[in-house]
């Protein structure tokens with residue numbers, strides 16, 4: 001059960017600043033449900049999880065089983081919404097050093113990501129690590145022409161052909177792409193790759209619960225049915241217009257209210273390295289959805305306590321336009337106690353026998369309190385654990401909140417026209433046909 005705690009917004013926002021938004025929320029909620037919002041063609045995510053559970057995921061599980069049995073390593077090629085959801089879920093659910101565990105301990109292939117950059121060094125390093133392994137590839141791109149994954153896919157496909165030959169390569173590639181259009185769909189049809197469809201009505205950053213996320217996650221043993229169940233239950237939990245019942249809408253209203261008061265940067269803060277890529281997913285979701293028409297809360301992220309020793313100074317005393325959203329996992333998967341060592345002079349003996357979960361939680365409480373005292377309002381979202389079910393719930397919570405937040409701000413939360421500008425200039429510099437100045 002997800003809990004929203006607004007203790008440290010006291011003094012920054014009055015309760016009425018949230019409740020006054022109820023009538024605006026009612027109208028926008030109605031528009032969402034009736035699919036009348038800007039970008040209404042991209043509302044398929046609203047009930048995606050429950051529909052997918054009804055239809056079943058047998059085909060995805062079968063392909064995933066084959067990959068699990070045959071592959072030493074799975075390379076997932078994609079960028080943005082075709083990348084971050086799977087990476088976020090992998091790092092949330094799986095152990096920190098998953099790839100370094102033995103195959104028996106992992107129970108599935110190692111996982112690597114490609115096509116999310118254009119770095120020659122990173123590509124070469126990956127190919128070095130893959131040498132001698134049985135490699136399968138899941139290439140994910142709705143368009144098939146996004147530069148980074150298109151280059152990444154060319155490279156890994158060429159490498160596969162060199163290792164296994166043309167025919168075997170075709171059996172080792174799974175393409176997740178548009179149902180009928182685009183370069184990747186055409187290639188997959190020509191080459192006979194196994195394919196999965198990215199639905200037309202789900203935009204990239206809302207697509208983690210489509211085959212975009214489900215196939216690679218199932219292949220490494222993430223329980224995708226539990227993930228979907230968490231999100232399907234969240235459809236109900238965050239499906240009401242009422243601000244006193246719907247924590248997602250309350251969070252959306254709150255960040256808009258803070259934004260209007262000049263808190264224009266939101267920092268997603270967590271205390272678990274496993275949440276690093278969840279924060280990256282969250283940044284794309286909110287950045288691409290809200291940052292347009294010269295508006296938007298800038299989404300940033302920190303991993304505490306690490307970043308308390310780098311960014312903590314700024315958050316405590318720097319320019320005051322910040323608010324923080326803490327996501328806290330109540331129960332860790334493991335516990336570790338601080339050992340006793342009488343002869344060490346590190347001043348830590350008072351913590352001997354105390355659990356790290358407890359110490360980390362005290363650090364979180366202290367940080368929330370200190371930052372609020374320093375003028376940084378902060379919100380706490382508590383979730384029970386690192387299970388797939390909880391993660392599914394949290395994905396949906398932030399998606400629902402993001403849609404409402406963008407609509408309250410008066411933008412279309414489902415398009416990303418600004419991403420094209422750098423592409424046009426890059427294509428001019430690269431000399432792409434049709435882009436000469």
Ligand SMILES: O=P(O)(O)OC[C@H]1O[C@](O)(CO)[C@@H](O)[C@@H]1O
Nearest residue numbers: 080081082141142143146204419
């Ligand atoms: O799946 P594609 O077409 O490769 O696009 C990947 C990503 O690129 C964007 O369109 C723009 O960066 C994102 O919205 C999307 O998630």
